[in-house]
Amino acid sequence: TTVPSIVLADGKAIPALGFGVFQVPDDQTRDAVSTALQAGYRSIDTAKIYGNEAGVGQAIAESGINREDLYITTKLWNDDQGYESTLAAFDASLERLGLDYLDLYLIHWPVPSQDLYVDTFKAFQKLKADGRVRSIGVSNFTVDNLERVIGETGEVPVLNQIELHPKFNQSELRAFHTGKGIATEAWSPLGQGTLLTDPVITAIADAHGVTAAQVVIRWHLQIGNVVIPKSVTPSRIKENFDVFGFALTPDEINAIGSLDDPAGRIGPNPAVFG
Numbered sequence: 647t648t649v650p651s652i653v654l655a656d657g658k659a660i661p662a663l664g665f666g667v668f669q670v671p672d673d674q675t676r677d678a679v680s681t682a683l684q685a686g687y688r689s690i691d692t693a694k695i696y697g698n699e700a701g702v703g704q705a706i707a708e709s710g711i712n713r714e715d716l717y718i719t720t721k722l723w724n725d726d727q728g729y730e731s732t733l734a735a736f737d738a739s740l741e742r743l744g745l746d747y748l749d750l751y752l753i754h755w756p757v758p759s760q761d762l763y764v765d766t767f768k769a770f771q772k773l774k775a776d777g778r779v780r781s782i783g784v785s786n787f788t789v790d791n792l793e794r795v796i797g798e799t800g801e802v803p804v805l806n807q808i809e810l811h812p813k814f815n816q817s818e819l820r821a822f823h824t825g826k827g828i829a830t831e832a833w834s835p836l837g838q839g840t841l842l843t844d845p846v847i848t849a850i851a852d853a854h855g856v857t858a859a860q861v862v863i864r865w866h867l868q869i870g871n872v873v874i875p876k877s878v879t880p881s882r883i884k885e886n887f888d889v890f891g892f893a894l895t896p897d898e899i900n901a902i903g904s905l906d907d908p909a910g911r912i913g914p915n916p917a918v919f920g
C-alpha cells in the first residue's frame with residue numbers, strides 16, 4: 647500500500663495517514679510502533695509529554711527501514727517554551743528518539759498565559775535553518791495564535807495539529823488553514839473511539855462492508871486532513887491502515903460532516919489550557 651502524501655508549503659511531503667502513540671506506555675510503545683511499521687505505516691506521531699520517545703526510537707532502530715522513508719513528528723512541551731529552552735528540549739527529544747534529524751517539530755499547545763510561543767517558533771526557525779528539523783509547525787493553535795506567529799516571524803507554520811473528528815469538525819479553522827497554505831492534521835480522529843457506534847457512521851460502514859473506524863479515517867483523508875489514529879491492538883492497527891480499497895460518496899461525506907456538534911470537543915480548549 648502506498649499512502650498518499652500531502653505536500654506542505656515548504657515543499658516537503660507528509661504521509662496523509664500516520665500512527666499516534668498518545669497514552670501508550672513507553673514499554674508498550676516499541677511493540678505498537680513495530681506492529682505499525684510492519685503493517686505499512688511510515689509516519690509516527692509522538693510528543694515529549696507522552697514519555698515514549700525512547701520506545702518509538704527503539705522500534706525505528708529495529709525496523710531496518712531507511713531513515714529517509716520514515717516521517718517522525720514530536721512536540722515541544724509547554725514548560726520547555728522559550729528560545730534557549732526550546733533548543734535544549736529539541737536536543738533531548740532527538741537523543742531519546744535516537745535520530746539525527748526530525749521530520750516535523752510542533753509546539754504542543756500555545757499556552758497564551760505564558761506568552762512564549764512566538765519566541766519558541768523563532769527557535770524552531772533556527773533548528774530548521776541548521777538542518778536539524780525539516781518542517782516546523784504547531785498544534786492546538788487558534789486563528790489568533792497563528793496570525794500572531796505569522797505577523798511576528800514572517801513564517802507560516804506548515805501544519806496545525808488540532809482536535810478534529812466528525813463531532814468536532816473545525817470547519818472554520820480548516821478554512822483559515824486553507825487560505826494560508828497550512829496543512830490540517832487531526833488528533834483524536836476517531837473521537838478516542840466514542841464515534842464508532844454512531845448510527846450514521848455504522849450505516850455507511852455497513853454499506854461499504856468496512857468498519858466504522860475505517861469510515862471515519864476515510865472521511866478525514868477525503869476532506870484533506872492528515873490523520874493519525876492510535877491503537878495498541880495489532881488487528882486494529884492493521885484495520886486502521888486498510889482504508890485505500892474504498893471511497894465515500896459526496897453524500898456520505900456530507901452526512902458525516904453534519905454530525906458536527908458545538909459541544910463535541912473532547913480535549914482541552916487551547917484558549918485557556920496550560
Ligand code: NAD
Nearest residue numbers: 666667668691833834835836837838839859875876877882
Ligand atoms: P483516537 O481518536 O485515535 O482514538 C484512539 C482510540 O480509539 C483507541 O484507544 C481505541 O480505544 C479506539 N480505536 C482505535 N482504533 C479502533 C478500531 N479500529 N476499532 C475500534 N476502536 C478503535 O485518539 P487519540 O489517541 O487521542 O488521538 C490520536 C493521536 O493524536 C494520538 O495518539 C496522538 O498522537 C495525537 N494527539 C495529539 C494531541 C495534541 O494535543 N496535539 C492530543 C491528543 C492526541
